[in-house]
Amino acid sequence: MIFGISVAADAPVRQASLRQHNLRLVLAQVASLSPQSRADIAAATGLTRATVSTLVDDLVSGSLLREVSPTPRSGAGRPGVGLVLNDADGPAGLGLEINVDYLAACVLDLAGTVRHREIQPGDRRGVDPAQVLSSAAALASRAMLAAEDQGLTIAGTAVAVPGLVSPDRVIRLAPNLGWRDVDASGFTPGPLTVENEANLAALGELHHGSPGGSTSFLYVSGEIGIGAGIVLQGNLFRGARGWSGELGHVAVNPGGPACRCGAHGCLEQYAGQEALLPPGTSVSDLAAAADSGSEPDLGRLSTAASALGVTIAGVINLLDVDTVILGGIYAPLTPWLRPGIEAEIANRVLTAAWSPVRIHPAALGSDAAVIGAAGAVIRAVHEEPAAWLLPIGPLRHRDSGKP
Template identity: 60%
Template structure:
């Protein structure tokens, strides 16, 4: 029976023609929308036809569909010196679909909304120590924050087309958090726990209602798209209570064989060092994590959220406090040792300091650069660039929301089917 149906599908020219026509339309929609998304200044219909090789009639029809579906809007025409009416440019719509980015970290929850153009339209952070809180309770609090983000999005004329949740741990393809040592989570089924607190997103074809991802990976993606003219390969290091890394190679996130790459915080700096929360000894987190740096600076036990802790350390360092300067120098040295191994292995030329490290970059960067110069084989003729992240502590939530809208731009037919 299976073979009969297979033959019928292939030999029925009407069905095959419909499939080809549908696929061609989907392809044209994606090509045109991607061109509009990446062009600067806003391109005209004629310009898109010239750039893509599509006919003007095809481009005009596709653009009309994208405008009707709320994905594209006409921009004001640029001044024209010659005769004739100036062409109207096309830009991504300021209203319409948007992405919801969520983050659970050790000492805060965050939610943000990003529109099609990548502009952050809402961002809220709620400070709380989540280590003594159950996963179910933490996710219930996050759902409340998501509801506030939805209210803000509606007020802006936006529709949340999907959500991405950033978690500081190992996440499998089903959204199961296998291990988040700093939260104390093990085998937490996030989608199942959220069924009682549904997220306020619209069902859109080809856009999952919720994707759960490692926070450092999402921070790296946020950085990649925040600097479209920046390097296409780099290491993004997120420094909070835990330390994670996102690896970007040739413009794509490197996930590893099982999707668990980037656990830089658990690279051994000293095999005889102190015991880490993960159970190993001498992990980078025990030397350069937020709590380790606070303790070395004489602020042990200070109940400070990640951004407040980083600002407090930065203020003390700027004032010349010797203990803080020594603590940051030691943390930067340990960080440089771990990062040098990654650079030697993967041949990266850029290291981005994100999370709390972005605030502390002026003091962390010199010892990191010094260790890279001593330890990276190619440093003598090809030094590694070390800089602060463009998005700072908001990288993971913004990167998660941006992942939603990029899926729509890559395949707009799903949204148009929903909008129609």
């Protein structure tokens, strides 16, 4: 480092690095518009036709692209063979979600299409973490078999959990599960990422195309616990240690009821799933009751909306995001939650008068976390195709980093 300038950043680009860059460029070009011919790719990227031909051959032989019917041609000459992402027998991403009252699995192909989905309801509070991880591993095995039956190869697994996760995939704290220092590093075979569920859901929304098209938003995940994923200018904000987003444990009323985290008056006590849903009822039950004008149900929704609005307003004052996305159980309840949240934002956000904040339900609904998890694996393949093309490449055997 000289005068704050990294010398390594100015080092020459090696041939292998150039190839990696160009493979990623070609794959991204096909992902952006399909089908395309080799000539189309060369024209769009500025690479020579010979270079594109070599790169495409590698991507086709590596099952990342596949050839289809010739592309239409307006000028003279023979039409070129079309190229699309290999969603038939290429790599796929496996997403798992471990939550308080359910487990979920999802497989996405290279084009981002859901090819398998399974949800296993059941309260996991008080259950031995090893038993929960064993159930999640069984869910993962069924998903892998479903992918294999469709000709797909699982490139890796990402697991969404409702708590604080360290880089070594130890779940440091998941208050609503009652977990502390649970090692989740080896419960499924192959590359494995473990990440906070709200973060993965926020990434899922970002790459799916967040409602309103914003690249700076607050994703609020409503479950038994409440988490938040913060996206700023297209990047997930993790904080200094990667533990940002514990919105559910922001104090709404310091003198309020005790929370599982040990504090009092946390947001979860006013707007969490158990504060909103009477025992034995579902989100659809609550929505139907609210739609019919049930005063007790509308009262609970109003209390939750006010508590959410107070907390969200503080985040907006601090981070200046222009969009709030309501996920989990909040997505179908947005029509009843939005007015109360907007009222608190209007009253508490300093810039509200001339810089309105948009509130949208999650585009991926309650599946945002598990789809976001599977999508993180697929993005890793898109961002580093050269690793997938190696006979025994890093994506096939290494421990994955953060998505």
